[in-house]
Amino acid sequence: METRFLQTFLSVVQTGSLSEAARRLNITPSAVIQRIKALEDEIGRPLIQRSGHTMQPTPAGAAILAEVEHMLAVADDIKAAAASDLETGLLRVGVINSALTGLLPDLLVQLRQNRPGIELYILPGMSGDLYSCIIDGELDAAIMVQPHFALPKALDWLLLRQEELLVITPLSVTETDSRAILKHQPFIRYDRNHWGGRIVDLHLRKLKIRPREQYELDSLEAITVLVSRGLGVSLIPDWLPPWPEGANVRRIKASGAPTRDVGILWSRSSKRLPLIRAFVAEAVSAIRLKQSLHRPSAREEALPARSW
Structure with a gap:
């Protein structure tokens, strides 16, 4: 069974489109159709059908999908071991x-x-x-x-x-004590679902600070932009640049804080x-x-x- 035929079948299922699968595989749409037809002839059942504007697997196609993914993964492992x-x-x-x-x-x-x-x-x-x-x-x-x-x-x-935690503030905030800033300024929190956000939360708990939360976001870039617009302060890791262009903020090291x-x-x-x-x-x-x-x-x- 040709792995390229299996890969073509999987690509059509993943994209829902013959033309998109052809683009990803760098072949023509007619070649995609020919490969699917050859695979269907070998298996003896239709594997792909049109549903509205997308291509979907038939019940037989859906039944073999997991095995196709496994066979392709094994083939990749074999190639990797050989090379x-x-x-x-x-x-x-x-x-x-x-x-x-x-x-x-x-x-x-x-x-x-x-x-x-x-x-x-x-x-x-x-x-x-x-x-x-x-x-x-x-x-x-x-x-x-x-x-x-x-x-x-x-x-x-x-x-x-290792990325130190920073208190970032708008340029209009002149206070230099990081604890005072976190206690009294509106706070934009780094999402606690992120492991980096968990580090921030544990540090705030250690300091026994309950900030005045405004928002909780999962994007460090978005947090930095909001802070630069004067919407609050935040406690974030000092991640590698580039930071958002034009987002001017004050950066104050959070002394005693853990690193990300x-x-x-x-x-x-x-x-x-x-x-x-x-x-x-x-x-x-x-x-x-x-x-x-x-x-x-x-x-x-x-x-x-x-x-x-």
């Missing part, structure tokens, strides 16, 4: 949102230059969701916040960056382990270069607050 010494193959990588702009572009540039045989499928998401995908084998690696619990022995972790630790998580038993190790090495190189370019001067480090 492990060539650094060639597909890696499925999860990335938290703040790393999508702060780290990923530099990492992709380095991979293209140094290891062009590695192809990435990138899944953005929250750390908790990415962790579940690693456990379930749906991802090979994830750039994420370090779990707040002990890792299973089957997983490996490498720290990339960002790194890479992967399975030690992965069949793509050589590719993962190559990816990790490039990520370490990219983060070192990024941090060296954005390291503050001695004068900036001495300031209690500064505009971004």
Whole structure:
């Protein structure tokens, strides 16, 4: 049974469109139809049918869908094992949102230059969701916040960056005491469903501060923009730039606060382990270069607050 026919069937089901599946596979729509017809002839049942404006699996197609996904995953594993010494193959990588702009572009540039045989499928998401995908084998690696619990022995972790917590305020706020700011100013909270937001919440509880909450958002970029517009203050990790253009805020280090630790998580038993190790090495190189370019001067480090 041709794996390319199975992949074509899966692409049609996932996209609901013959033309979109053709675009993703870089073949013509007629070639998609021919592959589906060949697979149906081999199985002996119709697998795809039109429902309204989309293509949907027939009952027979739906019944084999899980097995098709499994067979394709096995085929990918076989290819990865055969090419492990060539650094060639597909890696499925999860990335938290703040790393999508702060780290990923530099990492992709380095991979293209140094290891062009590695192809990435990138899944953005929250750390908790990415962790579940690693456990379930749906991802090979994830750039994420370090779990707040002990890792299973089957997983490996490498720290990339420790991000201090910052109190950010509008430029109009002149107070320099971070605790006073958090107590008295309207507060925009980093979503507690994020592991980074959980770190913020634990620090506020430790300080016994109940801020005057205005909003709770899951986007650090959106929080920064709202703060810059004078809608409140916030406590967020000092994530890698770029920060939102034109969002001028004061940044005050939250003394005594824990850090948000960002790194890479992967399975030690992965069949793509050589590719993962190559990816990790490039990520370490990219983060070192990024941090060296954005390291503050001695004068900036001495300031209690500064505009971004």
